[in-house]
Amino acid sequence: MGSVPAPTGDDLLKVLAALGNPHRMRIVAALTEGRNYVSRLARDIGISRPLLHMHLQRLEAAGLVVGSLELSDDGKAMKFFEVAPFAHSLTPEIIAAASATLTDSGAASDPAAERATPGKRQPAPEPTPAQPPNPSP
Amino acid sequence: MGSVPAPTGDDLLKVLAALGNPHRMRIVAALTEGRNYVSRLARDIGISRPLLHMHLQRLEAAGLVVGSLELSDDGKAMKFFEVAPFAHSLTPEIIAAASATLTDSGAASDPAAERATPGKRQPAPEPTPAQPPNPSP
DNA sequence: GACATGTGTCAGTTTTCTTTGACAGGTGTT
């Protein structure tokens, strides 16, 4: 069974951060109706090209859209984007599992980050993890 | 058929923006193991109380956690937080549907935003919405 | 009273994200 094989913390974080933006949501929506190239997509949505370019590479880094540079009939190079068939589920358990594999550094380009929760000292380990301290009854 | 009744654009946006943050993911993860109060939760995660307070009210505004001010045995007022049993699905279609109901203003308090895509002029309405312009073959 | 615990908020700084405008190059048509 491998519908959604438990995404990495950093992976899911990138997806959520990418989708948590009105412009990027509209970009995904626009690409859901069919592939499109950058200049035209910018005109359709109504934002500037450099801005769309930034949003697109953010979505692509999260694996939500894929772009391919193609050559049209008249030899013009144009970059087409289309949505990737993603499917994520958001539940407390999935978030909890993902947070366990969070490097909190940047992306997947910093191998020196899996220490082991460095300064994780517990000054007063309460036996009841959901009750108030109750200093003296 | 009503497992996830198609969230509002602004609703889903708030959820995604709230979850797209490493600290807030850890907060949800910590609360998944059981309810907890603010001061202790701040110690557990390792962030300052004012910061945790800010993140918590962001998560609560998104409907991901719920807080309730209770009184402990010794009369101290303490605010307990617990995760809300949320369950969202993220697919291109759901994002597309949600983006249709985006106000893009702030929250659900600006009814003057559904103009009709103001400056949406089409200088050259291409008959093929997914093909290059192809000016002259 | 002094201390330790809990709550909340505020102003100010730092950091990050978003956005714009200008520039570089490429092609093909008039």
Added chain:
DNA sequence: AACACCTGTCAAAGAAAACTGACACATGTC
């Protein structure tokens, strides 16, 4: 050559988010 398209990048401005420290209040114990 000049124009109309397409591509990409950069530096700088603007806006928004994140973070900190100090303050306010409350309660119960030493």
